[in-house]
Amino acid sequence: MWIDTHCHLDAAEFDADRDAVVARAKAQGVGCMVLPAVSTANLDAVRELAHAHGFFYALGLHPMYVEAEPPGAVAMLRAALERHRDDDRLVAVGEIGLDHFVPGLDRQVQERFYVDQLQLAREFDLPVILHVRRSADALLKHLRRLRVKGGIAHAFNGSLQQALAFIDLGFKLGFGGAMTFERALRIRALARELPLQALVLETDAPDIPPQWLYRTAAQRAAGQTCRNEPAQLPRIAHTLAELRGLAVEAVAHATSANARQVLGLAPA
């Protein structure tokens, strides 16, 4: 069975056909997903969807949206973690992190939320799901100071040295549609060379479409869509199998075991 370790199934892009999206994923063998929250506004949505479909969820505040959070947002998150601490489907604090790529975001606000949420992960003894965009060193700096029980650096696109630093701190690295582009030389080199036991698979659906779904800005303006969905995970995994010279079954087995280990999921 495949595990999509990062899917925004509650996103509005899936409102019209969410059940069909889940059915297509399950038909492709993607029987397990982790649904990360991104704000105080969707903490309930990811939990309810995870329970409705037998998936898992994470609760956290995404760095791109923290400036829009109401006062007391971290306390609201803490209360939700407290309320559901005995819920086996709650597996991580996430999606949290730092985004140093998107222009105009307040880095100090992001950092404050990130540190506060690392503290929550420690308090509730949960791993974290990290948003890493041009921010690996800043994320690592705080992780070395505030140790958590590992987690996933999602959509990883850093250097080999940064990847190894995350691995040393108990993290797995999330790979998805980005590695299906032949020009993504750095990501493909990482996917080829990092230890197999450090890798997990993800779609980040509806975002990060693989190469075969990608549409240019001009095509999108002309009305073509490129929504990614969890049913794409096995085809994305074929790229990883090819890059590493492995059978796709071996990739399924290893990446699922890695995800289960780092998130503490019961064996299939």
Ligand SMILES: [Zn+2]
């Ligand atoms: Zn995400």
